[in-house]
Amino acid sequence: xxxxxxxxxxxxxxxxxxxxxxxxxxxxxxxxxxxxxxxxxxxxxxxxxxxxxxxxxxxxxxxxxxxxxxxxxxxxxxxxxxxxxxxxxxxxxxxxxxxxxxxxxxxxxxxxxxxxxxxxxxxxxxxxxxxxxxxxxxxxxxxxxxxxxxxxxxxxxxxxxxxxxxxxxxxxxxxx
Numbered sequence: 001x002x003x004x005x006x007x008x009x010x011x012x013x014x015x016x017x018x019x020x021x022x023x024x025x026x027x028x029x030x031x032x033x034x035x036x037x038x039x040x041x042x043x044x045x046x047x048x049x050x051x052x053x054x055x056x057x058x059x060x061x062x063x064x065x066x067x068x069x070x071x072x073x074x075x076x077x078x079x080x081x082x083x084x085x086x087x088x089x090x091x092x093x094x095x096x097x098x099x100x101x102x103x104x105x106x107x108x109x110x111x112x113x114x115x116x117x118x119x120x121x122x123x124x125x126x127x128x129x130x131x132x133x134x135x136x137x138x139x140x141x142x143x144x145x146x147x148x149x150x151x152x153x154x155x156x157x158x159x160x161x162x163x164x165x166x167x168x169x170x171x172x173x174x175x176x
Contacts, residue, residue: 005056008048009069015045016071019080023072028079039086045070046082046090051097058116060124063087085138092128092141095121099148102155111165114155125149 026034049069053061066082067074073081098117105113125145133139159165 008052012069019072023080042086043089046087047093050094095145095148099151102152111159118152118156121152
């Protein structure tokens with residue numbers, strides 16, 4: 001995994017070059033006028049950076065770190081920046097992918113990873129519950145996080161029932 005992560009980090013150099021080019025295509029004070037043109041791509045890039053950092057350290061990447069990886073600003077006042085909603089959407093995409101990774105890890109025989117993913121996703125869910133989300137696309141994505149939490153809990157529960165992970169049995173017993 002570390003070699004694949006290093007190769008992925010190298011690809012972000014191309015992303016930084018493209019974003020530098022994009023910055024010059026519109027006036028700095030009209031960021032939100034054109035934001036819809038690159039919003040989808042930025043959200044996916046946030047997801048990729050977050051997934052990369054998760055695979056390397058099993059931690060959540062900060063918005064500032066993502067902005068640094070992408071070579072853009074985190075602060076709105078400095079022009080082309082990483083909008084907070086784009087960051088949060090990318091993090092929610094990460095949660096969905098981690099739910100898939102938990103299932104695939106069991107298939108590959110890694111019975112401890114789903115428990116670590118479960119802990120991470122539950123902490124992420126707790127953080128999102130603190131936010132007052134409006135009825136928009138971010139709220140809809142957050143609603144999807146609830147299903148991801150449930151999916152991962154089912155994986156951890158199945159592992160504990162089958163006795164494949166003693167830590168999972170203790171963790172699932174405390175959660176349910």
